[in-house]
Amino acid sequence: MECAMVIATHKGGPRCPQCREPFHTITQKGGRYEVNLTSNILYRFGEPYLHMSAQQIKIASRIFVGEQPDESGTMSMQFYVPQFLQEVHEFAEWSLVVTDADDGPIGRVMRRSDTTAFSYDQARYRNEVQNTVGKLHELMGTHDPPLFFMKAQVSKAFMEMVEIGKFHMKSYPSHPLDNTDGGEKILSMVFPASYLAYFATMGNIDPV
Numbered sequence: 001m002e003c004a005m006v007i008a009t010h011k012g013g014p015r016c017p018q019c020r021e022p023f024h025t026i027t028q029k030g031g032r033y034e035v036n037l038t039s040n041i042l043y044r045f046g047e048p049y050l051h052m053s054a055q056q057i058k059i060a061s062r063i064f065v066g067e068q069p070d071e072s073g074t075m076s077m078q079f080y081v082p083q084f085l086q087e088v089h090e091f092a093e094w095s096l097v098v099t100d101a102d103d104g105p106i107g108r109v110m111r112r113s114d115t116t117a118f119s120y121d122q123a124r125y126r127n128e129v130q131n132t133v134g135k136l137h138e139l140m141g142t143h144d145p146p147l148f149f150m151k152a153q154v155s156k157a158f159m160e161m162v163e164i165g166k167f168h169m170k171s172y173p174s175h176p177l178d179n180t181d182g183g184e185k186i187l188s189m190v191f192p193a194s195y196l197a198y199f200a201t202m203g204n205i206d207p208v
Contacts, residue, residue: 029146042152044145050152058088060148060155064183076190077136079154080183081167086174095174100184101166120165128164132157133189140191158186 028034034043040057042050052060062085066078085096101120135153139145161167167184 033146033149035148035152042149044149049149050156052152052156055088056152056155056159059085059158060151062088063151063154063158063186065147065151074190076188077150078188079151079186081158081186082180082183084174084178084180084182085169086178086180089171091171093174094171095178096169097172098184099168101168124164125161125166128157128160129187132187136189137191154186161186 032045035041035057036043037057040052040054041048042052059081062082064080064082066080067075068078069075081098083098085098088096132153136150139149139153158167162169167186
């Protein structure tokens with residue numbers, strides 16, 4: 001079944017919030033934001049906004065977001081990628097295992113991987129974070145963007161961070177006890193508390 005419905009990325013990735021089937025053609029929100037899952041292009045106001053790979057789209061759909069205020073009441077969003085990225089690998093029953101270079105090899109990865117020099121270009125990493133936060137703030141300021149568009153920007157940034165060496169992403173056979181709830185923090189973004197109200201309404205269609 002193919003549907004064109006409001007983007008829903010929680011609870012299972014990009015699926016129709018009514019029939020729960022995966023989107024096969026285009027997800028859209030109000031005609032202003034569209035995601036073409038055939039070409040992997042995100043459109044904003046009818047213009048191409050982001051060109052992504054199929055893997056980047058899958059990773060974006062699995063990124064999860066936390067929100068909390070600091071001591072002054074200023075809100076921040078934290079974007080995380082699961083340590084075990086399942087259903088993203090080209091081979092069935094394999095996962096991409098994500099580790100942070102600052103933590104070194106940990107868990108199963110330590111036992112299975114060769115010794116690696118966990119170093120990265122910190123200046124390039126800081127620049128990537130700064131640029132991505134700027135894009136997210138720009139996106140937040142226009143016409144109630146879908147949360148998936150923000151996750152897509154972070155997914156693109158995450159892959160750049162992998163290339164830089166800040167994060168390591170290696171392939172391993174999936175294990176039944178892999179915990180996909182745990183994640184690596186990719187970046188944080190401060191935003192005014194006044195944004196909280198409309199963020200609470202984004203993606204508010206309950207899946208059946």
